[in-house]
Amino acid sequence: xxxxxxxxxxxxxxxxxxxxxxxxxxxxxxxxxxxxxxxxxxxxxxxxxxxxxxxxxxxxxxxxxxxxxxxxxxxxxxxxxxxxxxxxxxxxxxxxxxxxxxxxxxxxxxxxxxxxxxxxxxxxxxxxxxxxxxxxxxxxxxxxxxxxxxxxxxxxxxxxxxxxxxxxxxxxxxxxxxxxxxxxxxxxxxxxxxxxxxxxxxxxxxxxxxxxxxxxxxxxxxxxxxxxxxxxxxxxxxxxxxxxxxxxxxxxxxxxxxxxxxxxxxxxx
Amino acid sequence: xxxxxxxxxxxxxxxxxxxxxxxxxxxxxxxxxxxxxxxxxxxxxxxxxxxxxxxxxxxxxxxxxxxxxxxxxxxxxxxxxxxxxxxxxxxxxxxxxxxxxxxxxxxxxxxxxxxxxxxxxxxxxxxxxxxxxxxxxxxxxxxxxxxxxxxxxxxxxxxxxxxxxxxxxxxxxxxxxxxxxxxxxxxxxxxxxxxxxxxxxxxxxxxxxxxxxxxxxxxxxxxxxxxxxxxxxxxxxxxxxxxxxxxxxxxxxxxxxxxxxxxxxxxxx
Numbered sequence: 001x002x003x004x005x006x007x008x009x010x011x012x013x014x015x016x017x018x019x020x021x022x023x024x025x026x027x028x029x030x031x032x033x034x035x036x037x038x039x040x041x042x043x044x045x046x047x048x049x050x051x052x053x054x055x056x057x058x059x060x061x062x063x064x065x066x067x068x069x070x071x072x073x074x075x076x077x078x079x080x081x082x083x084x085x086x087x088x089x090x091x092x093x094x095x096x097x098x099x100x101x102x103x104x105x106x107x108x109x110x111x112x113x114x115x116x117x118x119x120x121x122x123x124x125x126x127x128x129x130x131x132x133x134x135x136x137x138x139x140x141x142x143x144x145x146x147x148x149x150x151x152x153x154x155x156x157x158x159x160x161x162x163x164x165x166x167x168x169x170x171x172x173x174x175x176x177x178x179x180x181x182x183x184x185x186x187x188x189x190x191x192x193x194x195x196x197x198x199x200x201x202x203x204x205x206x207x208x209x210x211x212x213x214x215x216x217x218x219x220x221x222x223x224x225x226x227x228x229x230x231x232x233x234x235x236x237x238x239x240x241x242x243x244x245x246x247x248x249x250x251x252x253x254x255x256x257x258x259x260x261x262x263x264x265x266x267x268x269x
Numbered sequence: 270x271x272x273x274x275x276x277x278x279x280x281x282x283x284x285x286x287x288x289x290x291x292x293x294x295x296x297x298x299x300x301x302x303x304x305x306x307x308x309x310x311x312x313x314x315x316x317x318x319x320x321x322x323x324x325x326x327x328x329x330x331x332x333x334x335x336x337x338x339x340x341x342x343x344x345x346x347x348x349x350x351x352x353x354x355x356x357x358x359x360x361x362x363x364x365x366x367x368x369x370x371x372x373x374x375x376x377x378x379x380x381x382x383x384x385x386x387x388x389x390x391x392x393x394x395x396x397x398x399x400x401x402x403x404x405x406x407x408x409x410x411x412x413x414x415x416x417x418x419x420x421x422x423x424x425x426x427x428x429x430x431x432x433x434x435x436x437x438x439x440x441x442x443x444x445x446x447x448x449x450x451x452x453x454x455x456x457x458x459x460x461x462x463x464x465x466x467x468x469x470x471x472x473x474x475x476x477x478x479x480x481x482x483x484x485x486x487x488x489x490x491x492x493x494x495x496x497x498x499x500x501x502x503x504x505x506x507x508x509x510x511x512x513x514x515x516x517x518x519x520x521x522x523x524x525x526x527x528x529x530x531x532x533x534x535x536x537x538x
Contacts, residue, residue, distance in 0.1 A: 054350075058326050077355055081323075085354015086346055089425070089433050093377040097431035103379045108362040110372045110418055143416055147409070149379055156358070162366035164358050 010039040011145065011184035012259060015173035018048035019193045020252045021087055030191075031091065033255040035100035040145045040184065043102075044153045044173040045091065047083040054082055065123050071166040076127035080106075080164050083154040091152050103149040107157035108164055110140040113172065115157035115165050129157035129165025131172065133242065136179045145184075170232075174239045181243030188244050189259070190232065191252035196265035197233065201226040207250075211267045213237065236267040279308040280414065280453035281528060284442035287317035288462045289521045290356055299460075300360065302524040304367035309414045309453065312371075313422045313442040314360065316352040323351055334392050340435040345396035349375075349433050352423040360421050372418040376426035377433055379409040382441065384426035384434050398426035398434025400441065402511065405448045414453075439501075443508045450512030457513050458528070459501065460521035465534035466502065470495040476519075480536045482506070505536040 020030050034043060052062060055078050063070040071079070088104040095102035107113025107129075113136065115129030144151050153176070155169035170190065177188040196207035211219070211233065219225055225233075236247035250257075250264020257263030289299050303312060321331060324347050332339040340348070357373040364371035376382025376398075382405060384398030413420050422445070424438035439459065446457040465476035480488070485502065488494055494502075505516035519526075519533020526532030 054327070057328075058323070080358050081350040081354040083354070084358045085350040085352070089349050089353045089375055089377055092375075093427045093433050094431040096377055096380055096427055097429060101380055102377075104375070104377070106358055106361075106373070108358055108365055108371075108373070111365055111370055140416070140418070143412070147412055149409070158362045158365060160366060162363045164362050 008183065008185040011180055011186050012037055012039055012041045012189060013044065013173050013177040013180070013186060014041065014189040014191065014255075015044040015169055016191045016252055017169070017193070018046060020191065021045060021048035022050065026253065027091075028094065030252050030255055031094050031100075032098055033259075035095055035098035036256075037259055040150075042141075042145075042151045042153060042176060043091070044155065044169050044176070045083070045087060046155045046169040047079060047087055050087065051079055051082040054078065068123070068125065069166075070124070071126040071128050073127070076164060076166060079166050080156060084156050084164070088152060088154040095150065095152065101149050102152045103144055104152045104154070106154045106164065107167070107172070111137070111158075112140055112151075112153075113157040113167070113175070114160050115167060117159045117163070117165060127163060127165050129159060129167040131157060131167060131175045133175055133178050136175060138179050138183060141176065141180060142183060145180075170235065174235060174244075177244045178239055178242040181245070186244045187246050187248060187259075188236075188239055189248045189250070189255075189264075190236075191250065191255065191258070194251060195254070196250045196263070197229055198226065199224055207263075208265050211265060212269060233267065240267065240269060277452065277454040280449055280455050281306055281308055281310045281458060282313065282442050282446040282449070282455060283310065283458040283460065283524075284313040284438055285460045285521055286438070286462070287315060289460065290314060290317035291319065295522065296360075297363065299521050299524055300363050300369075301367055302528075304364055304369035305525075306528055309419075311410075311414075311420045311422060311445060312360070313424065313438050313445070314352070314356060315424045315438040316348060316356055319356065320348055320351040323347065337392070337394065338435075339393070340395035340397050342396070345433060345435060348435055349425060353425050353433070357421060357423040364419065364421065370418050371421045372413055373421045373423070375423045375433065376436065376441070380406070380427075381409055381420075381422075382426040382436070382444070383429050384436060386428045386432070386434060396432060396434050398428060398436040400426060400436060400444045402444055402447050405444060407448050407452060410445065410449055411452060414449075439504065443504060443513075446513045447508055447511040450514070455513045456515050456517060456528075457505075457508055458517045458519070458524075458533075459505075460519065460524065460527070463520060464523070465519045465532070466498055467495065468493055476532075477534050480534060481538060502536060509536065509538060 092102040092104040199206040247267040361371040361373040426436040468475040516536040
């Protein structure tokens with residue numbers, strides 16, 4: 001993967017979680033800020049609680065093994081409906097109203113995200129897809145971005161054999177960001193419910209503004225960081241090592257400042 | 270609308286109904302034939318019985334006034350999920366497996382089909398959209414077609430104010446066909462459960478192979494045509510008057526012969 005140079009145009013790849021999707025007021029405010037981003041942009045989303053609630057009404061049980069959700073036949077239909085249909089198209093229609101020319105997609109559309117069904121070892125995860133950076137073709141992503149479309153990506157991929165696959169939204173955002181870093185100066189933004197990486201997990205004002213490889217080692221040694229955030233930071237460095245310019249972690253309510261670089265935690269080399 | 274000349278490239282706009290979508294074997298066979306069409310192509314679909322069946326499980330009542338379905342808040346969510354998510358993405362994933370680079374869209378995506386919410390007069394149809402030819406911009410349709418993508422269109426439009434709208438799939442297919450007839454030699458294909466326009470409604474072998482304005486008058490006068498088919502033929506002539514080259518009506522099981530021009534009923538000037 002070629003490192004992006006400063007000459008490349010900026011691209012923001014932004015991932016939102018269920019907390020934004022489940023709250024109509026928060027979602028509307030987020031989409032207003034998203035629509036105002038002047039640069040090229042991609043939004044990646046999952047489904048929030050609405051999938052579970054509709055699943056309950058349809059008597060689709062959520063099955064977990066070792067804390068991981070199993071995607072059986074009924075569940076993949078459920079998430080295809082809810083992520084790929086209800087949530088995706090509502091976001092697209094709302095962005096259109098805000099004059100952002102959104103194009104809602106899954107990884108099956110235009111073969112944007114071909115994946116492999118996770119092999120069955122101890123656990124059969126069902127219709128879950130694993131993505132490899134090298135399987136992604138940037139051609140259609142670039143086609144959409146170069147024609148002023150903002151892809152809105154539901155967290156679904158496909159296996160090339162006719163099946164939609166459930167795939168982690170963080171992974172999708174990272175893989176897209178890494179792939180497009182050959183062509184754009186990519187900033188990968190993970191929105192969640194906290195203000196950033198916190199030095200004191202209960203103190204929203206203790207945001208660490210910058211993490212680089214050096215101070216990350218010191219922070220880890222100090223044992224101050226909340227254990228749950230470590231994989232996120234490791235994944236961020238992984239994306240950066242593969243060409244992403246910067247990873248920003250912060251609160252979805254503060255999108256503008258995350259984009260401007262004045263809020264959240266910036267992770268870079 | 271400029272008439273398409275023979276120099277233009279061929280484009281097939283093909284509409285399928287619920288009978289194909291509800292039958293997995295029939296759908297698979299139809300998609301195999303669709304994937305083999307060498308020309309540019311667009312597929313338009315509704316939702317079939319699956320929307321009603323999921324609606325029943327979710328306790329969403331189907332409300333009809335004067336035989337027309339009313340699209341209330343819950344119903345627009347239902348059809349957005351089922352048409353725009355479940356049905357659309359299943360078709361797209363299956364076409365990808367058949368090496369057809371499908372792109373699943375609704376009219377909200379890329380602002381492909383901006384519509385007007387139907388005004389409330391005697392009846393409030395709810396979230397139903399009416400399309401006008403002149404509101405459609407061909408730009409993104411052409412972008413997708415020129416880049417070897419096959420749009421798969423769920424029968425949904427949007428109002429530009431953040432709402433998805435339910436819109437008749439026949440109308441959507443016609444409006445797309447008319448708009449793109451300025452750029453392509455458009456063949457508009459309506460697939461249904463009969464072999465074509467029948468001279469004897471119970472005899473599938475009595476297909477009228479060609480209808481033009483002249484013999485249509487004679488046919489109408491003879492009172493032999495099934496009354497239900499007359500609006501379809503009138504709409505076909507309307508599309509032809511606005512630039513569509515030919516309208517073909519026939520059985521979805523015979524897609525290849527409809528495309529080759531050896532099956533179904535061809536309607537032209």
